[in-house]
Amino acid sequence: MSFDHNIKVLVVDDYKTMTRIIRNLLKQIDVNDSDEASDGHEALAKLRAGNFGLVISDWNMQPMTGLDLLKEVRADARLKHLPFIMVTAESKTENVVAAKQAGVSNYIVKPFNAETLREKIAKVMVHA
Amino acid sequence: MPDTAPVPIQALRGDLDATVGSLMAELEALGRIIADARLEVAALKADDIDAPDIPAATDELAAIVSHTAQATHEILDSCESLTNISDQLEQQHAQPLQHAITRIYEACSFQDITGQRIAKVVAALQAVERRIAGARQSMETRPPVVSATQPESLLNGPQMPGAGISQSAIDALFD
Structure with missing residues (x-):
């Protein structure tokens, strides 16, 4: 399954190490245009200002969680159709169900590999 | 001034019926257990x-x-x-x-x-x-129960192996 590798991706995580890892993994799968935000508020500001084609967000952030960010994105008329992948260590069924109910496009449990990332991006971009 | 020293339960037993005497002896023993327990808690440093x-x-x-x-x-x-x-x-x-x-x-x-x-x-x-x-x-008041987890019920963090949902099970929810 292929997708447009020219998409602009916003990686959201309050953990600098993880944003760096994800952005490097994106490069490894030939997605070279990415930016990062360290919390939900910064992410929303960047999404509203920029022309992003995909959000990859952690769940466990403060003060705005990834789930809150997802709900804000889905409530925004301009952003509501933006593909949104949750990449998180939260692996309880209720977390996945809550994210799905909030409109997440796909869900990746940490730790993950580059192939899983590529596969999920391809899947959500096909439906975008 | 009246003598306020406690009267040993054994001395009162003759005036009480057997059931009440036995109950009071039990309470006295319970009191001793609680006092001992408090001393042991204090000894925990x-x-x-x-x-x-x-x-x-x-x-x-x-x-x-x-x-x-x-x-x-x-x-x-x-x-x-x-x-x-x-x-x-x-x-x-x-x-x-x-x-x-x-x-x-x-x-x-x-x-x-x-x-x-x-x-x-x-x-x-x-x-x-x-x-x-x-x-x-x-020592008299039980402290409130403090949860070790964060207040948000969905912030559970990484699960132990086998405890969380697998990536393949998650994928099934999105198929």
């Missing part, structure tokens, strides 16, 4: 546990997170340098190198997972610390 040990343990755990984060960033620096070198190599040499670099990036996510697990342990230790402080302040 809660101050010693509270003062240096738990804060030191949480500091040590925070240091682990800090050191592993620093090491991870150095690994990532090296990987980024290798990627730049790889870009100058011929495909046959660059490809296996890129594959190895990808594996290193994937493995580096351990730092995020272990950091979250350690944060849960720190929260649990801090909860114990608060309980000890509460018990020390008032």
